[in-house]
Structures are given as C-alpha cells and as structure tokens.
Amino acid sequence: MNKSAPGREPAVRAAGLTVVRGGARVIDGLDFTVPAGSVTGLLGPSGCGKTTLLRAIVGAQARVSGTVEVLGRPGGSPELRHRLGYVTQDPSVYRDLTVRQNLDYFAAVLGIPRPRRAAAVDGALTDVDLGAKADALTGALSGGQRSRVSLAVALLGTPELLVLDEPTVGLDPVLRRDLWNLFHRLADERGTTLLISSHVMDEADRCHRLLLMREGALLAQGSPAELREATGSATIEGAFLRLVDRAARPESAGREEPERRADREADAGNTGPEGDTAA
Numbered sequence: 001m002n003k004s005a006p007g008r009e010p011a012v013r014a015a016g017l018t019v020v021r022g023g024a025r026v027i028d029g030l031d032f033t034v035p036a037g038s039v040t041g042l043l044g045p046s047g048c049g050k051t052t053l054l055r056a057i058v059g060a061q062a063r064v065s066g067t068v069e070v071l072g073r074p075g076g077s078p079e080l081r082h083r084l085g086y087v088t089q090d091p092s093v094y095r096d097l098t099v100r101q102n103l104d105y106f107a108a109v110l111g112i113p114r115p116r117r118a119a120a121v122d123g124a125l126t127d128v129d130l131g132a133k134a135d136a137l138t139g140a141l142s143g144g145q146r147s148r149v150s151l152a153v154a155l156l157g158t159p160e161l162l163v164l165d166e167p168t169v170g171l172d173p174v175l176r177r178d179l180w181n182l183f184h185r186l187a188d189e190r191g192t193t194l195l196i197s198s199h200v201m202d203e204a205d206r207c208h209r210l211l212l213m214r215e216g217a218l219l220a221q222g223s224p225a226e227l228r229e230a231t232g233s234a235t236i237e238g239a240f241l242r243l244v245d246r247a248a249r250p251e252s253a254g255r256e257e258p259e260r261r262a263d264r265e266a267d268a269g270n271t272g273p274e275g276d277t278a279a
C-alpha cells in the first residue's frame with residue numbers, strides 16, 4: 001500500500017478553483033483534494049480542461065481564481081519550485097543534446113551540486129529505464145523515449161509532488177505497464193504524490209484515487225472501487241457515463257457529492273459504499 005497515511009496533509013487542496021481562457025470559464029469552481037503519497041488520476045475526455053487544471057496547480061496558468069494550496073503553500077509560490085516536478089505533454093528537452101547531457105544540464109539548472117550530479121543523473125536514468133540510451137542523441141529517440149527523458153528531468157530534483165500530463169499517451173502496453181509500476185514505486189518507496197492526467201479510462205484502476213472531469217467540472221472524486229460501487233458500474237468508463245447522465249438530470253443539479261448518491265433509477269438492488277441501498 002502507499003504512504004498516504006492519515007494525518008498527512010493533502011498534497012493539493014483546491015476550493016472554488018476557476019480558470020478563464022479565451023473569455024470562457026474552462027475550469028469552473030472545482031473543490032478537490034489530492035491525498036499525500038497517493039497516485040491520483042485526473043481522467044476526462046480531450047478538451048475537458050485537464051492540462052489547464054494541472055497548469056493551475058503548478059502555477060503556470062494565468063487568470064486563476066479561487067484557492068489552490070500545494071504542499072501547504074499557496075499554488076505558484078516560488079519555494080514550491082524545488083518541491084514539485086511537472087512533465088508537460090510535449091517533451092521539453094533539447095533534441096541536439098544526448099540524454100545524459102540533457103540531464104546534466106537540468107541538474108545544474110536545479111542547483112544540484114556538481115559532486116552529486118552524476119549520481120542524480122544515473123539514478124534518474126535508471127528510474128525511467130533509459131540507461132542504455134544515455135549517450136544517444138535525444139532527437140534520435142522515439143517519442144515515448146523522449147517523454148521518459150522529460151520524466152527523468154522531473155525526477156532529478158526528487159520532487160514531493162509529481163504532476164504528469166498524459167505521460168503514457170502513445171506508449172506500447174509494456175512501456176505503459178512499466179511506467180505505472182515506476183509511479184507506484186515512487187509513491188510506495190519515496191512517499192511521492194503523483195497526479196497523472198489521462199483520457200484513457202482503462203488506466204483508472206492503476207490509481208489509488210480518481211478525479212473524473214468533464215467540460216471543466218468535476219463529476220466525482222474517490223477511489224476506483226468507490227466510484228464503481230456508487231454508480232453500480234463494472235468499469236470506470238461505465239461509472240463515468242452514469243455520472244454524465246446524472247449530471248444531465250435536473251434533480252441532480254445540487255451540490256451533493258455524486259459518489260455519495262445512490263443511483264436510484266438505474267441500479268435497483270445495488271448497495272453503495274455507505275450502505276445506502278438503491279430503491
């Protein structure tokens with residue numbers, strides 16, 4: 001199990017978080033937490049606002065209102081720079097440097113003292129299983145390998161919170177599995193909190209906790225088991241669809257947490273996580 005022990009403050013706590021982009025509210029009053037030491041998935045279809053939300057959390061997004069607290073500090077505080085790692089969708093590494101040169105460069109930028117740099121670089125290369133490519137030109141790597149170089153850069157600073165924007169997109173199933181294993185090792189062995197976005201619902205069961213998002217709003221938050229149980233669905237995709245249907249029903253327009261509501265119409269006989277039997 002992971003180290004999301006009771007008593008640790010949430011790694012992220014947001015209240016009324018709202019972002020306006022291009023004149024539209026693309027994130028609309030979100031309240032949520034990301035437990036410390038958890039692997040939390042941010043799931044939702046393309047364009048629902050996942051990247052914008054991650055940018056708001058790491059302090060890279062303009063026109064944010066409401067509150068977002070990250071590792072106990074206001075989001076965007078300069079002192080968070082060394083405590084969190086953010087990996088964008090497009091790999092942000094230099095193609096004309098080798099993998100090791102990239103990591104050496106970013107280790108220097110991060111202020112890792114020279115005597116510790118080589119060990120930090122080797123450690124990050126091992127973490128992402130790119131040791132064999134250390135001396136390859138980054139521009140000559142596949143897209144998935146380049147993404148792992150970006151991830152290695154983020155790991156150099158041993159961040160307490162790692163924010164990853166669709167890190168497994170386009171990867172083959174073996175690499176995807178290996179990366180998810182790495183994410184869990186980081187949570188289990190180092191107590192790192194990981195917030196990982198994906199539009200692939202079948203990655204949901206790899207997470208301790210999920211934030212399900214659609215059109216700038218949160219449909220639900222909870223563990224995969226809680227969300228499946230609360231909606232009487234066998235899969236997270238099924239749970240997502242049921243939550244979308246419920247949100248569209250006028251009687252469910254209140255503020256009640258969706259995962260705490262029994263699905264009274266669709267799921268006769270189902271018992272929810274709180275023991276409330278559906279009618």
Ligand SMILES: Nc1ncnc2c1ncn2[C@@H]1O[C@H](COP(=O)(O)OP(=O)(O)OP(=O)(O)O)[C@@H](O)[C@H]1O
Binds near residue numbers: 047049052053
């Ligand atoms: N630079 C921008 N200016 C104005 N609107 C933007 C800008 N970038 C994104 N948006 C809008 O904000 C909304 C959320 O986009 P965002 O990139 O956060 O979604 P996403 O869920 O991360 O999508 P994807 O999974 O495709 O990456 C979309 O409606 C998008 O059109």
